Each structure stands twice: as C-alpha cells, then as structure tokens.
Amino acid sequence: MIRCEEIEPQLTAYLDGELEGPAGSVVRGHLRGCEACRAIATDEAALRDGLRALPAADVPASMWAGVQARLAAAEVADAERPSWRRAVARWTPSVRRLAPTFGAVGLAAAAAAALIVWRAHGRAEDAVAPAPPGVAITVPIPALSPDTALAPSDRTAPSFGGAAGVGGAHGSDPRLVAPSDDDVTADLAHEAARTSAAYAATADNLAAQLADVRSGWPADRRQQFDARLADLRIAVAGAGEGRGRQRALRAEIRYLQGALIRDEIASNDRVLAAPGRLR
Amino acid sequence: MTETLADALPPPAILAEPRSRVPAQLADDAELIAACRRGEARAMELLYHQFKRRVFGMAHRIVGASDAEEVAQEVFVRVFRGLANFRGDSQLSTWIYRLTVNASLSHLAKRGRRQEVGDDGIAELPAPPVAERDPGLASRIEAALAALPAGYRAILVLHDVEGLSHEECAAILECRVGTCKSQLHKARGKMRELLGPMGVVAPGANR
Numbered sequence: 167m168i169r170c171e172e173i174e175p176q177l178t179a180y181l182d183g184e185l186e187g188p189a190g191s192v193v194r195g196h197l198r199g200c201e202a203c204r205a206i207a208t209d210e211a212a213l214r215d216g217l218r219a220l221p222a223a224d225v226p227a228s229m230w231a232g233v234q235a236r237l238a239a240a241e242v243a244d245a246e247r248p249s250w251r252r253a254v255a256r257w258t259p260s261v262r263r264l265a266p267t268f269g270a271v272g273l274a275a276a277a278a279a280a281l282i283v284w285r286a287h288g289r290a291e292d293a294v295a296p297a298p299p300g301v302a303i304t305v306p307i308p309a310l311s312p313d314t315a316l317a318p319s320d321r322t323a324p325s326f327g328g329a330a331g332v333g334g335a336h337g338s339d340p341r342l343v344a345p346s347d348d349d350v351t352a353d354l355a356h357e358a359a360r361t362s363a364a365y366a367a368t369a370d371n372l373a374a375q376l377a378d379v380r381s382g383w384p385a386d387r388r389q390q391f392d393a394r395l396a397d398l399r400i401a402v403a404g405a406g407e408g409r410g411r412q413r414a415l416r417a418e419i420r421y422l423q424g425a426l427i428r429d430e431i432a433s434n435d436r437v438l439a440a441p442g443r444l445r
Numbered sequence: 446m447t448e449t450l451a452d453a454l455p456p457p458a459i460l461a462e463p464r465s466r467v468p469a470q471l472a473d474d475a476e477l478i479a480a481c482r483r484g485e486a487r488a489m490e491l492l493y494h495q496f497k498r499r500v501f502g503m504a505h506r507i508v509g510a511s512d513a514e515e516v517a518q519e520v521f522v523r524v525f526r527g528l529a530n531f532r533g534d535s536q537l538s539t540w541i542y543r544l545t546v547n548a549s550l551s552h553l554a555k556r557g558r559r560q561e562v563g564d565d566g567i568a569e570l571p572a573p574p575v576a577e578r579d580p581g582l583a584s585r586i587e588a589a590l591a592a593l594p595a596g597y598r599a600i601l602v603l604h605d606v607e608g609l610s611h612e613e614c615a616a617i618l619e620c621r622v623g624t625c626k627s628q629l630h631k632a633r634g635k636m637r638e639l640l641g642p643m644g645v646v647a648p649g650a651n652r
C-alpha cells in the first residue's frame with residue numbers, strides 16, 4: 167500500500183494529466199481508496215478550475231495613450247541628456263536603477279511636453295535620440311553580424327542560463343529575482359547568477375548605448391569593434407556559470423567602456439561643431 | 446489518463462483575438478517586429494493590441510489593480526525600446542511575458558514586500574462566473590492569490606490563470622520545467638492552505 171505522503175507530491179501532475187501509464191494508475195488507485203487524499207485532490211482541482219475561470223481584468227482605455235506618452239518622454243530624455251552624462255549613466259547602472267529612466271515622477275508633465283516635442287521634430291531627425299521608437303536602433307543593427315549583434319535580450323537564451331539581462335537594454339533590475347525563501351524565484355536566485363545578471367545588465371546597457379553611437383563610426387572601426395565584441399561574447403557564452411562567467415563579462419564591460427570613452431572623445435568635436443543638436 | 450479538464454477548456458481568449466485583428470501581411474511575428482523596429486505606428490499599435498490583454502492581465506494579478514496599468518505601460522515601453530535587440534531566440538510572446546513578470550516582481554520589490562496586493566482593489570472585482578458552484582470561491586481565490594508570495598503568484602498566474610504550458614512558463618521564468626512543476630505544486634498547496642477545505646466537488650476530480 168502506497169502511503170499518502172508519496173501520493174501528495176504527485177497530485178498536481180496527476181490532476182493536470184501529466185502522469186502517464188502506471189504512475190497515473192497508482193495515484194488513481196490510491197485516490198479510490200483514500201478519502202483524505204481524495205479531498206485534497208478535489209480541492210486542488212477546484213482551485214485550478216477556479217483560477218482558470220477568474221474573470222479577465224478589463225484593459226483600461228487609457229493604456230495605449232500612456233504607453234505612447236512614456237515612449238515619447240523617454241526619447242526626449244534620451245535626446246536632452248548631454249552625451250557625457252549618458253556616458254556616465256552607462257557606467258553606473260546601479261545609480262540608474264535607483265533613478266529609473268521612466269520614473270513616474272513628473273511623468274505626466276514630461277509626457278505632455280514630450281508629445282509636443284516629438285510632433286515638432288517629426289521622425290528620426292536626430293541620430294542620437296531615436297524618435298519614433300525603434301527607428302534609431304534599426305540604423306546600427308542590420309550592419310552587425312547576426313550572431314554577435316548588440317543584442318542584450320539574448321542573455322536570456324538558454325545557453326546563458328540564470329536570470330540575466332531580463333530587461334535587455336532598457337530594462338531591468340537584476341534584483342527582481344525575489345529573495346524570499348519560498349518564492350518560485352528563489353530557485354533562480356543563486357548568488358552567482360544574480361551577480362552575473364548584474365554584470366550582464368551592465369554590459370547590455372553599455373552595448374545599447376554603443377548601438378546608438380556606432381552608426382557614426384567609419385566602417386573599419388565598426389568591423390573591428392564587432393569582431394572584438396563577438397569574441398568577448400563567445401568567451402562569455404563558453405564560460406559556464408559562476409566566476410568564470412563573471413570574469414568574461416567584466417572583460418566585455420571593460421571593452422565596451424573603452425569603446426564608449428573613445429567615442430566620447432571623438433564626439434566632443436561633433437558636439438562642439440553643432441551645439442544645438444547632435445548629428 | 447489522457448484527457449484532462451484543462452484540455453476541455455477553451456483556449457484563452459487572447460489567442461483568438463489578435464489573429465483577427467492582424468492583417469495577413471503582418472500576421473507573422475517577424476514582420477510585425479520588423480515593422481515596429483522601423484517605427485511604423487500602425488505596427489506598434491497592432492503589437493500592442495495583440496498583447497495588451499495578457500500583459501495587463503498578468504500585471505493585474507501580480508501587482509494588483511491599482512498599479513497594473515502603470516506596470517503594463519512600462520512593459521510596453523520596454524518592449525518597444527528593446528525590440529531592436531530582440532533576436533528571436535525565444536518567441537516574441539515569451540519575451541514579452543518575461544518582461545511582464547519581471548516588471549511586476551520588480552515593481553513589488555520596489556513597493557516593499559509588506560505592502561503586497563492585499564486590499565488593493567481585489568474586492569471590487571466583478572462577480573465571478575464560477576458563482577454557480579461556490580458563490581464565494583472566486584473572490585476567496587482572489588484574496589488568497591493576493592496573499593501569496595509574489596513568486597508563487599507568478600507561477601499560478603502564468604500556468605493556471607493564463608493557461609500557459611509548463612514549457613512556456615519555464616521559458617518565461619527562466620527556470621527548468623521540473624522547477625516550474627514543483628513550484629506550481631507548492632503554490633497550489635499554499636493556496637489550499639490559505640483557502641482551507643473548499644468542499645467543492647469539481648467535475649472529474651475523483652473519477
């Protein structure tokens with residue numbers, strides 16, 4: 167006779183139809199004879215059905231307008247931030263996290279202004295500040311080789327493992343792997359993975375910023391940069407988890423920072439030449 | 446045991462809705478993404494409509510009614526600004542739902558763990574369709590869901606509320622399928638603890 171403690175852990179899979187063959191019939195057989203387990207199974211099935219049947223929340227009609235306003239506000243913020251300040255922000259993601267780009271403070275006012283500015287400027291006149299969204303990024307990306315492009319979101323690919331880079335360039339907070347012991351996320355929240363995630367997010371931030379400026383570089387410099395970055399990313403991908411991966415990520419970060427510094431120096435000239443507008 | 450209750454349920458409405466709204470030439474994810482990257486306003490709006498219900502629904506269940514719109518808007522901002530870097534290694538939907546779950550959990554972390562969903566407007570939800578079985582069940586489920594640790598809430602929302610497969614959930618949460626399954630089991634156990642014996646005979650539960 168199988169004991170209840172052995173049945174209970176299988177009930178979820180059983181109820182969801184995931185136990186096949188003998189495993190399923192063992193549970194079914196036990197449930198026929200055991201009232202206590204049957205009560206648990208009945209409750210769990212009712213719970214599952216109740217969750218599935220919860221009424222869907224209505225999407226607020228204002229939501230799309232809000233998204234557009236935030237996009238516009240973010241782009242204006244991109245454009246108005248001096249390039250040296252953007253560079254500093256890239257290097258200090260922890261500070262960025264404390265002061266999110268799309269914070270709610272003053273958002274409404276900023277958004278109202280932003281929409282006006284967006285309209286006034288039309289689309290994509292400004293090579294540094296993408297408006298409307300997506301336009302600027304299409305400039306650098308197609309030129310990159312497909313496997314090694316500036317593609318932070320792919321830190322989340324299985325080969326990288328962990329919880330890294332979840333938000334891609336404009337995301338996200340590595341701390342979101344919640345710390346509670348009994349959270350589902352606790353399983354993902356091993357320290358090494360968190361540290362790697364923070365590094366990966368930093369690298370992603372840097373890469374995203376470089377994607378903005380890279381299009382202004384001469385072709386040979388772009389190629390050199392792409393090749394070097396590809397190598398560094400291969401090293402990251404091949405490093406496995408833990409310290410090796412963190413070392414590889416730090417190497418990538420150092421290289422990206424260096425590239426930004428060089429770009430920064432070069433772009434000072436451009437800024438001085440055209441003070442009102444970055445071209 | 447081949448047929449389950451889940452099999453008998455209709456597909457989530459969101460699966461049916463967007464198809465009809467997306468014109469044939471944009472039906473493909475890749476084309477939609479490309480058009481959004483070019484900044485085509487219509488494509489962006491299509492993408493928004495394709496995902497708005499699930500993004501908002503997930504955020505709503507995880508962070509509660511009052512903050513859901515803010516979180517969902519933030520998710521779409523991240524989607525549109527991050528789309529250029531989306532290479533398609535995972536499904537577009539997986540990526541977007543991952544951003545949604547992460548933005549929601551991140552929002553909760555910022556808001557402070559003690560101030561969880563709680564009395565966040567859950568009580569105002571409309572009368573549930575399961576009313577004929579147990580008039581109070583849906584609202585009790587809502588309340589219990591709100592009281593769960595956020596991580597458990599996330600897995601329940603993805604798997605049980607939204608009806609995603611374990612494979613999809615694992616891809617979204619970036620964990621192994623086995624982890625996802627065991628977490629779902631624990632999460633349902635917590636829910637049963639919170640709800641107490643329901644004494645509801647669900648059809649087919651004890652066949």
Ligand SMILES: [Zn+2]
Binds near residue numbers: 173
């Ligand atoms: Zn038993």
